[in-house]
Amino acid sequence: MTRNPRMPSTDDREALHSSSRVVRTCARTADAMWFNLAIFAVIVINAIVLGLGTYDQIEEDAGDLLNLANEVILGIFVVELTIRLIGFGRRPQDFFKSGWNIFDFVIVVGSFLPGVRENATLLRLVRLARVLRVIRLLPDLRVLTVAVGRSLPGVASLGVLTVVLVFVYGMVGWVMFGDDNPAEYGDIGEAMLTLFTTLTLENFPDQLAAGREVTGWAIPFFLSYVLVGAFLVLNLLIGVVINSMEEARGIEAERELGDRIEHGEAPPEPELADRLAAMRQELEALEREVRAAQSRR
Numbered sequence: 001m002t003r004n005p006r007m008p009s010t011d012d013r014e015a016l017h018s019s020s021r022v023v024r025t026c027a028r029t030a031d032a033m034w035f036n037l038a039i040f041a042v043i044v045i046n047a048i049v050l051g052l053g054t055y056d057q058i059e060e061d062a063g064d065l066l067n068l069a070n071e072v073i074l075g076i077f078v079v080e081l082t083i084r085l086i087g088f089g090r091r092p093q094d095f096f097k098s099g100w101n102i103f104d105f106v107i108v109v110g111s112f113l114p115g116v117r118e119n120a121t122l123l124r125l126v127r128l129a130r131v132l133r134v135i136r137l138l139p140d141l142r143v144l145t146v147a148v149g150r151s152l153p154g155v156a157s158l159g160v161l162t163v164v165l166v167f168v169y170g171m172v173g174w175v176m177f178g179d180d181n182p183a184e185y186g187d188i189g190e191a192m193l194t195l196f197t198t199l200t201l202e203n204f205p206d207q208l209a210a211g212r213e214v215t216g217w218a219i220p221f222f223l224s225y226v227l228v229g230a231f232l233v234l235n236l237l238i239g240v241v242i243n244s245m246e247e248a249r250g251i252e253a254e255r256e257l258g259d260r261i262e263h264g265e266a267p268p269e270p271e272l273a274d275r276l277a278a279m280r281q282e283l284e285a286l287e288r289e290v291r292a293a294q295s296r297r
Helices: 010-031 033-052 056-086 092-097 099-110 120-131 139-177 188-198 204-214 218-262 272-296
Strands: none
Touching (some): 056 092, 056 120, 092 099, 139 204
16 A cells, blocks of 8 residues: 555654654743743853953953853853744744844854954953843843833933923023123033033032022022922923833733743733722623613613
8 A cells, every 4th residue: 555645654753743842842941930040040150250351360360261151151042042942843933023032142143243253342242242131031120121112212202301491491591690600601501511410409509509699580590490300300201111111011911921822821810900890890880781771760
């Protein structure tokens, strides 16, 4: 009897089964707590080795040992990256859907680029960048990093607003105090620099006292500047950061849920507060239906 050419042979099926077993093992290993803790420890050791290399005496006595340690650490990172790639099985392109994975890949592969290993400065920078990989291993730190990135547009807008505010008050300060205090208000540049420093409120009492010796309008000038610049703008900045933190937490929660579903795990149970809120909404809807039924009678 001739074998159907479309059916895989026994050897092919065994190879496929063995391959899938390797993929599952790598995927479980990449998600295991012990594996991530081990990589975290390697990153810490990498930072210590880089720090020791900044001491001339240590570099002179143990420079070869430090270079060997760096090469071993790089080898560990290559193995880790390979395990994570294999864990995606027949869809290795999914590995690059995560920005953190791309970040890790660029840092590790960058050590092998032509010209990097021959240039001591570039090599040190690449080794230093490997320390940044600790961000992807700590969820809270990852949330903070995402929050910083999402807050940049709002922070940039606040920066423009602050520059405009400092410029306007700088022009007024130049008119009011330029002749009597040229060192701090002699031109628009010095005036803006002085007022920008005043935003920290560190020299505010001295500025107010010096201004009152020149004109009585110094009191409303500085008080309004501090209220608008130091308090209002600072609170707006805090609001932007808090909003970005909430968005980052939502993104991290969605990522974790996607990872659970991808690995066939059950999604987490909703929090008690969420369940109570849902029950409250259902109860309110039921009350509205009862009132509507009573009104129709």
